[in-house]
Amino acid sequence: MTKPRILMAGESWTVHSIHQKGFDSFTTTEYAEGGGHLIAALEAAGWDVTYQPAHVAARDFPDTAEALGAFDVVLLSDIGANTLLLHPDTFARAEARPDRLASIRDYVAAGGGLIMVGGYLTFQGIDAKAQYAGSPVEEALPVTFSRHDDRVECPAGVTAELAMPGHPMLEGVSGDWPALLGYNRAQARDGAEIVATAGGDPLLVAGTHGKGRGVAFASDCGPHWAPPSFVEWSGYAALWANMAGWAAGRIG
Known part of the structure; x- marks a missing residue:
């Protein structure tokens, strides 16, 4: 049986x-990546993960909805629009190229799956950057x-409250959720x-767009908003x- 495929973009940074x-x-100068726990969880569940750090995605993220169709899901985490x-080629050489945000929207409308994970450079992010x-992704x-x-920002911690405990996305996710240290506020x-x-704000939201599905998780998949207690939690992988x-x- 062919493994489902997911394209994950973002979760990388350089500190100077x-x-x-x-x-x-x-x-x-130090380069770091923050998606290790998430990638390991997906691979353990049988997913074929193609990971593009932000600087790689800048050039190599697929241009068209048709190219994105090679993947069952596209996941964006801490990567700005x-x-x-x-x-x-557009920024440095003024070449016209496809709008990849519109391509993501059209990919979902045609039946693809989209997950956006919160962070300082997803949703609207720090300083709205x-x-x-x-955008079309929205x-x-x-x-x-x-x-x-x-x-x-919730430095003292904020704990998730389940609004739909019987939802398929919570199947096998047992026990209390460890506290998170922040999230993006969305409607x-x-x-x-x-x-x-x-x-009191949406944390995990599911919906449809055309023939496809979209998921928003308003907090992080790894440090810092998702502290060690969250990424090491028994329910994290599920x-x-x-x-x-x-x-x-x-599923569902």
């Missing part, structure tokens, strides 16, 4: 630091975004299924496998 020591200074809009509000999701910074569309909330399965139309 300046170390000032009196008169002298030097710089260091500009990374997908501004292909290097993720810029998905009003059209394919079961939530709408504000035009401002939509982060809700559920009319007719969408609010599966879980956090702080939750993400179910999200992917539901988005692909394989």
